[in-house]
Amino acid sequence: MEIQVNNIVKTIHKKVILDHLSYRFEGGHIYGLTGINGSGKTMLLRALAGLIHLTSGEIIINGKVLHRDMDFAPDTGVIIENMSLLPQFSAFENLKQLSKIKRCATDKDILSALTAVGLQEQIYQPKLKAYSLGMRQKLNIAQAIFENQQLILLDEPTNGLDSDSVDKCIQTLRQLRDQGKLIILASHISDDLMRLADKQLKLSAGHLVDLTSE
Ligand SMILES: Nc1ncnc2c1ncn2[C@@H]1O[C@H](COP(=O)(O)OP(=O)(O)OP(=O)(O)O)[C@@H](O)[C@H]1O
Numbered sequence: 001m002e003i004q005v006n007n008i009v010k011t012i013h014k015k016v017i018l019d020h021l022s023y024r025f026e027g028g029h030i031y032g033l034t035g036i037n038g039s040g041k042t043m044l045l046r047a048l049a050g051l052i053h054l055t056s057g058e059i060i061i062n063g064k065v066l067h068r069d070m071d072f073a074p075d076t077g078v079i080i081e082n083m084s085l086l087p088q089f090s091a092f093e094n095l096k097q098l099s100k101i102k103r104c105a106t107d108k109d110i111l112s113a114l115t116a117v118g119l120q121e122q123i124y125q126p127k128l129k130a131y132s133l134g135m136r137q138k139l140n141i142a143q144a145i146f147e148n149q150q151l152i153l154l155d156e157p158t159n160g161l162d163s164d165s166v167d168k169c170i171q172t173l174r175q176l177r178d179q180g181k182l183i184i185l186a187s188h189i190s191d192d193l194m195r196l197a198d199k200q201l202k203l204s205a206g207h208l209v210d211l212t213s214e
Pocket of ligand 1: 012013017035036037038039040041042043044187188
């Protein structure tokens with residue numbers, strides 16, 4: 001999996017959010033995206049997923065141009081705000097419903113993702129509506145990985161997680177990285193990212209600054 005970002009610009013109401021940003025992301029790495037509130041981290045993740053249209057520039061994923069050769073980034077798991085999980089269903093039932101869209105994940109894949117994020121005690125109960133913030137976030141992460149997605153885009157993945165759960169999340173994401181997956185995380189808490197990511201990037205004035213090579 002590789003993503004080539006070429007000179008992308010995103011302007012909303014004449015405000016420049018992403019300003020001629022270029023970068024190459026490669027599989028087998030965890031990229032941590034930091035930057036102050038409003039710097040455009042979520043916007044960049046949305047752009048990579050194909051969820052917004054760019055003002056100019058292009059994003060090429062595995063040689064195919066987003067919004068020309070395909071509508072969305074292929075084979076991608078995301079956590080980007082307002083996840084539409086179903087409150088009246090358990091964790092298992094939620095992923096089971098989602099699995100009906102692509103039909104690539106088995107029950108075993110669902111159980112293994114829920115266990116990987118630490119939800120092994122809550123697979124069948126309670127229903128999602130009785131979940132705490134942290135439990136909900138674990139299910140969000142499970143949702144982004146249970147179909148063996150090759151590109152994983154996570155906005156603030158450690159939100160609501162206690163320190164043991166952050167450790168477990170780090171362990172799980174490192175395993176996925178070692179399998180060659182491309183993982184991009186955004187967080188305004190740079191401590192979490194420092195521990196999670198092997199490449200640290202900062203969004204500033206619409207540009208990406210590589211903190212690892214500084
Ligand atoms: N739908 C929208 N309409 C207008 N402006 C928007 C919209 N979505 C985002 N913005 C603006 O784009 C900029 C970047 O927002 P974004 O959510 O990407 O920042 P962020 O770095 O993820 O911030 P945070 O750390 O607070 O999550 C902000 O100035 C925001 O106000």
